[in-house]
Amino acid sequence: MEKKFIYADNAATTAVSEEVLNAMLPHFTTAYGNASSIYELGRNAQRDVEIAREKVASAIGAFPNEIFFTSCGSESDNWAIKGTAERLAKKGKKHIVTSVFEHHAVLHTAEYLEKQGFEVTYVPVDEKGLIDPENVRRAIREDTALVTIMYANNEIGTIQPINEIAEICREKNVLFHTDAVQAVGHVEIDVHKQGIDMLSLSGHKIHAQKGIGALYVRRGISLPNLIHGGGQERAKRAGTENVPAIVGLGVAIESACRNITEKAEIITPRRNRLIDGILKLPFTRLNGDRDKRLPGNLNISIEGIEGESLLLMLDMYGICASSGSACTSGSLDPSHVLLSIGLKHEIAHGSLRLSIEEDVTDEDVDYILEVIPKVVDRLRSMSPVWEKMMKGEKYE
């Protein structure tokens, strides 16, 4: 078997596309003007920033002046949540609703606000990794400032009932923010039609560079300034615009949202073949609903082995993947996402996430399905946990 290189970790980050890079390059060397400068070089930069803003807006059904460029998805999340909290606390609203399996950019922000005297309700998820909108309804109180629920989960790829949640928030007159970092470019989003008040997105998940993101804030909602200084981003987030990155994000999001259905039609069957192939191994389970998930995502627990070892071995075969094991998080606890859907610690340690795009071919799928059983067999053969399982003993 010839060693291949297969990148199956697009939920972690993506390569900058040729198209994006080409659009960015002039902005480093010839079109390097400061977007605040009066002369043509500066005006052109300003124009290109605004074109990018239109592209981002149009990709998610927003108006251009509802888009603020940030440095990343985490910044967008922080701004939306802390900004709303700060503003509405003055009106006596000091309660936030979120879910137990949010990205840490949301969870740790919520925990920070708890220390500042806010109350946070963490809505549970079911064993398929889905939030019941009725649980969100029940969590909303008179003093709720914000509901923040992710669009699609970063580990298990499950797509949440965003429309229903947004509808409930509108009924209850509560602001609704969603971290859509994993969803943008993979599912159709129309913030106005869907009733989303704020949405975070990130460039490097959709073939723009790292270090660029955006926050959509519906007209009429005022967030406190994030960075005080000049007049950039309507003085909400001061600092000279990162013009190349912004231009790149514009091109990337336009391209990512152009053919979502066609991409899904290519990716989903390959993803399903991977799921079915890996599930042929004994003592495995798919994490997250099979259908209500991002087209390229699969997350499978493989009992008797530990995730980091699995990733290191897959790397030897040129396969880049991810895991929810404790060892990849730097703590003793495995992924909070996998625990939230009811997995036991020892099973959560042995999880594998693959996130593929259309460049992963059918041949690549064959290769992955050839490698994984080998690697799993090898790790299980040296695992005392597997030995006990095979003897029918408990290993907890």
Place this chain on the structure above:
Amino acid sequence: MMYSEKVMDHFSNPRNVGEIPDADGVGEIGNAKCGDIMKMYLKINDGIITDAKFKTFGCGAAVATSSMATELIKGKSIDDALKLTNDAVVDALDGLPAVKIHCSVLAEQAVRSALSDYYTRQGVDPLPIVGEIHMPEE
């Protein structure tokens, strides 16, 4: 996170993997909940460790430290094996990332646990010789 070449070598080609069916001492340390379990088998003749094997469920560092620990005690006397410290395992592997140091402690304790079992089988109280075995925190 960076593993040294030695760690990667011992992870990808672990030495002494397996079981010793007629082992004179077997020790197990760790728990699956925390994500690391090491099981160590020793063959002991006249106070000399003539063979050592291991099975490990855990991360790359857990496998590498188990492998290195067995290498470091094979052919050595029990007294020498009892002197094996986690630092010695870390040094032999050209270092470990800070978050992985606990793996080297597991390897050290797995050796002691197997020696403890050896003494118990000999009808000797292991406690004064081997000392307490430290199980990792939950």
